[in-house]
Amino acid sequence: MALVVATSIAGAREAMEVAPKGGSSRGLVPTMGALHEGHHELIQVARRECDWLAVSIFVNPTQFGPEEDFDTYPRDLESDLARCRQLGVDLVFQPGRDEIYPATHRTFVEIETVTSHLCGRFRPGHFRGVATIVLKLLNILEPDRAYFGEKDAQQTVVVRQMVKDLHLPVNIRQVPTVRDTDGLAISSRNRHLGLRERKAATVLFRTLKEIRTMVLQGARDAGQVRRNGLRLLSREPLVQVEYLDLVDPETMQPVSRIQGPVRAAGAIRLGRVRLIDNVLCEDRDG
Amino acid sequence: MALVVATSIAGAREAMEVAPKGGSSRGLVPTMGALHEGHHELIQVARRECDWLAVSIFVNPTQFGPEEDFDTYPRDLESDLARCRQLGVDLVFQPGRDEIYPATHRTFVEIETVTSHLCGRFRPGHFRGVATIVLKLLNILEPDRAYFGEKDAQQTVVVRQMVKDLHLPVNIRQVPTVRDTDGLAISSRNRHLGLRERKAATVLFRTLKEIRTMVLQGARDAGQVRRNGLRLLSREPLVQVEYLDLVDPETMQPVSRIQGPVRAAGAIRLGRVRLIDNVLCEDRDG
Secondary structure (H helix, E strand, C coil): CCCEEECCHHHHHHHHHCCCCCCCCEEEEEECCCCCHHHHHHHHHHHHHCCEEEEEECCCHHHCCCCCCCCCCCCCHHHHHHHHHHCCCCEEECCCHHHHCCCCCCEEEEECCCCCCCHHHHCCCHHHHHHHHHHHHHHHHCCCEEEEEHHHHHHHHHHHHHHHHCCCCCEEEEECCCECCCCCECCHHHHHCCHHHHHHCCHHHHHHHHHHHHHHCCCCEHHHHHHHHHHHHHCCCCEEEEEEEEECCCCCCECCECCCCEEEEEEEEECCEEEEEEEEECCCCC | CCCEEECCHHHHHHHHHCCCCCCCCEEEEEECCCCCHHHHHHHHHHHHHCCEEEEEECCCHHHCCCCCCCCCCCCCHHHHHHHHHHCCCCEEECCCHHHHCCCCCCEEEEECCCCCCCHHHHCCCHHHHHHHHHHHHHHHHCCCEEEEEHHHHHHHHHHHHHHHHCCCCCEEEEECCCECCCCCECCHHHHHCCHHHHHHCCHHHHHHHHHHHHHHCCCCEHHHHHHHHHHHHHCCCCEEEEEEEEECCCCCCECCECCCCEEEEEEEEECCEEEEEEEEECCCCC
8 A cells, every 4th residue: 555644633534544444453653753773673563563554753842841952853754754655654644733732732641750760850841741742642543552662761661651551552562772883872863963972972882781781790789880880971071971870671760779670771962962872781591 | 231330441341342333322421429410410411322321430539639538428339320220321330449540550641721720729639630530431431422510610621621632532521510409519529518508508509690690781890790709608607618710611711801601610618518519601692
């Protein structure tokens, strides 16, 4: 089937009427556009698992703070559509801001605890915006499965918490982070990095891998491991650290004693670009 | 069909499988039980309009403040079931608190502006709890129509705002308030009134009717009308006034100049019992 592009909710619902029903599965990959190799992987995994696949493209204003990069967030619709067509997507849903957030919009979803640390602490209101837009998209497109990238692991935890608490009939899938050959996690924001910043940015993943090694080698004092990680990051003068933490992968709460799987997560700034990354530190044999 | 009583989400979903589908309509009357003539009317209207009808019974803890009457809120399941059976309800959904709010529950729906006055001002968190439980019930029972009483007019506005903002495929119906012969709005809490309080309580509806008369006779200064109403209420020494306001019926914001339909709404206390009521002041010919 050819790709349908819907720019309104009514248009999306019309496209959904021809989607296969009953026993077959619908997939959704929610994105903010500027599709890259990370999205490519999400769409490929979803395409394999679902009979009908929608990709939403919407730069969601409510998840950006007033000082953040909503205005400069990359937008590249033509190349996004070409990629979706190439990957066999059935529907691209690309709604207008006025239909998703009309002037009368007043409803927000708040998720406690899992949003209190990491990005939730440094971007107040961010996950409120994320949860609200994801709930809207789930209600509009009614997928059986929705796909999120592990780079935004806290986002997946937030969405899963919402889905469970609101009894939504959707399966949330997390797809491993796609990395450049030097390890940098692929992100739409990478294109804003200068050459020296681009090189310095790799320190984040190197640090996270080092933390994983320490944990797998038996380190138990999370504070000690974290201080070692911060020392590594501080060797890169272009990098400002926003946070570096070891958290429980289910609750996203910082741990002090490492007693099971932990997620090491960090956020750094290079000039005006903010990057995040994380790795699961888990002994797969134990 | 015989009444099915489900005490779990899985049980409700099983009952829904035998519900008529495709073109036929499902109704939901969400209640906190202790069903009275007001609920009776809601259920009768819903029964006429829907092919399959669910009544939920759940005293929702998140809409009660810490100092409020959650513990003493009336519960009367046997008589509730008898009434539902008599009215031809298909499903009574009476979930346990642990399934609706497990210890891990973290998600709440917040609705701005329409909750900032009237009950929203005097019961902080009340409509957050209402919106959250209604969204859960809508997601679990997937009705085409849900029914609410006009006595809780602000609640209807809040639910309609949520339904619109979250793109939920449900029609919210408001059913007129049922009153005792002396005008007192029927409420589960009326049974906690002593004989003298019961008599004094009628002053609220008399005041609201008086306000409507003033508005229909051309009063335009809402402050003046409100002061007249407060004077009437103050003649009843057993009554403490929580609020008395004239608000825009769509936004629930107080008006200063009366230029179209307004809703007059009040909340009073008689001892430990809190009662609310409201009337729409609208010139049906104009």
